[in-house]
Amino acid sequence: MPRAAGRPFMALPGPTNIPEPILRAMDRPTEDFNSPAFEALAAGCYRDLKRVFKTDGTILCWASSGHGAWESTIVNLFRPGDAIVIPETGAFSTWWAEMAGLFGAEVVTLPGDWRSAADPDAVEDALRKDTERRIRAVGVVHSETSTGVLSDVAAIRRAMDAAGHDALLMVDTISSLASMDYRMDEWRVDVTVGGSQKGLMLPTGLGIIGLNDRALAIAREGGSPRRYWSWQRMVDLGGDLPKFPGTAPTQIFSGMRVALDMLFEEGLDNVFARHRRMADLVRLAVEEWGLELNARHAGERSDTVTAVRWPEGHDPNAFRDSLRDRFNVAVSHGLLDLAGKIVRIGHLGDLNETMILGLLGAIEANLALDGVPHRPGGAQAAIKRVASNPA
Secondary structure (H helix, E strand, C coil), X not given: CCCCCCCCEECCCCCCCCCHHHHHHHCCCCCCCCCHHHHHHHXXXXXXXXXXXCCCCEEEEEECXXXXXXXXXXXXXXXXXXXXXXXCCCHHHHHHHHHHHHXXXXXXXXXXXXXCCCCHHHHHHHHHCCCCCCEEEEEEECEECCCCEECXXXXXXXXXXXXCCCCEEEEECCCCCCCCCCCCCCCCCCEEEEEXXXXXXXXXXXXXXXXXXXXXXXXXXXXXXXXXXCHHHHHHHHCCCCCCCCCCCHHHHHHHHHHHHHXXXXXXXXXXXXXXXXXXXXXXXXXXCCCEECCCCHHHECXXXXXXXCCXXXXXXXXXXXHHHHHCEXXXXXXXXXXXXXXXXXXXXXXXXXXXXXXXXXXXHHHHHHCCCCCCCHHHHHHHHHHHCCC
């Protein structure tokens, strides 16, 4: 196959394209991670990550993906036999529940159709039934990357309050952090799970946790055997600055400094508004093509990933492959129950209208080339929207 000219276009829901300033910041020799200069760099990153999480709590990082940050929540907070409530919203809520079960937790799964948000009423009902107070936490995926569904975290907290239960609220923000509005302290979230490779515009490599004093106190008294994932050990070793467990990936922290500066220069509210505009363009094109959005309800659609249900008799994975081979564009596939049923289009990180319009043009051309049933005009509809409502 001949070389594909131009830069590969990343329309995955993570990892995202890495902006040039961040790439240049990481293009440097490894430095002493115990030096005062690096410790000052890391301290600034930890401090400014709090602005992204919107918390006054503690930020911790590991060399891992978001799955590692998930595992830290389980081993720090749960002993075998403790219960956790996890609303089923897609593959990632399913895998988080599976992980908790492997460590001996009793998982109370609230069944879902993978097309709708976590149901606050179902959470409230599950907590009211827990008269023995065995449920330690509720775990919710904010933006379910596998389905394009967005859950209302504030509504889940209100449901927990209505039940009068003292369970912790844990939220996975891996595909929403730094791309959509998230308010850890205002929504009284106890533990937030994040990662470096999506809205933060960095390479895969950092699992990130935000936690409040209540979660840290519970971890201090309980949990399962752990060392690398120990929240308390990181806090104890580091004093004012939580100690990175092992060798710190210094280049990623150098990139993070620039990524955070870019987010704050644009302004977080402007970042969120830009992601909404990009998502609206994608959803407009999909509906114009006559294809079906997986997320049923308009208010429950993520601004970072759109899942498109594929017409019967046509292979979404074959479309994904041909789109990559013809146009150097990468979109993602369905997972678990949605394998072979959807295409997932990512629209998060450092992107603008020009990039989205090019993406939609490539997708529409490939729909025609692959003979996928659709109505032409989705890309043109997006162009008209941009022309009539310039940013």
